[in-house]
Amino acid sequence: MFSEILTEYDDVFGVGCKGKLTREEIRRMHDLLHKRVANVHQGLVIDLTDFEGYEGLGALLEDLKVDTAHRNDFARIAVIGDRKWMEWGSALAGALTRAEMRWFDTGATAEAAIWARGF
Numbered sequence: 001m002f003s004e005i006l007t008e009y010d011d012v013f014g015v016g017c018k019g020k021l022t023r024e025e026i027r028r029m030h031d032l033l034h035k036r037v038a039n040v041h042q043g044l045v046i047d048l049t050d051f052e053g054y055e056g057l058g059a060l061l062e063d064l065k066v067d068t069a070h071r072n073d074f075a076r077i078a079v080i081g082d083r084k085w086m087e088w089g090s091a092l093a094g095a096l097t098r099a100e101m102r103w104f105d106t107g108a109t110a111e112a113a114i115w116a117r118g119f
Contacts, residue, residue, distance in 0.1 A: 002029050005109070006045055012116050013037070013074075014109075016047040022055040026062040033066065037073050043116025044074040044099070048081030049106045064096070071097040078112035080104045 002025055006014030013036045015029060054060040077099045104112040 014045040018050040043076040078116040
């Protein structure tokens with residue numbers, strides 16, 4: 001499942017992912033992202049602390065479509081989570097976005113938001 005986080009900021013979009021994401025959840029996340037991207041031009045924060053992966057190949061492919069569609073929408077992307085996702089995510093992210101990316105340890109949500117906002 002996913003949830004919107006950092007709703008107190010209007011210059012950053014935040015999303016937290018938990019468990020395994022389904023294709024339908026990715027689609028709902030994409031719809032929410034479309035609504036927010038018109039107002040958010042600075043940063044994106046993705047919290048993968050409790051993320052366990054995707055529920056099938058269809059969910060992974062749907063996520064790649066979202067990443068590709070929004071690859072130029074954010075100046076900075078902050079990713080929060082365990083080190084296990086960093087290697088995989090770093091390799092993939094370089095191919096999918098031009099945004100500056102930075103990884104933050106679990107629990108560093110405030111620091112990630114500050115950085116993603118450009119402060």
